[in-house]
Amino acid sequence: MQKFKLVSPFSPMGDQEEAIKQLVAGIKEGKKEQVLLGGTGTGK
Structure with missing residues (x-):
């Protein structure tokens, strides 16, 4: 798998x-799987 760089x-x-x-x-x-709790402005 290729590395991902942001x-x-x-x-x-x-x-x-x-x-x-x-x-x-x-x-x-x-x-x-992971869950990001309480994220503001995440578009969820």
């Missing part, structure tokens, strides 16, 4: 950095 002019704000770390950890652990 490039953005925006920087994480507030608690986003911790959320990103937790999501990445879940991916590395092989979790196939």
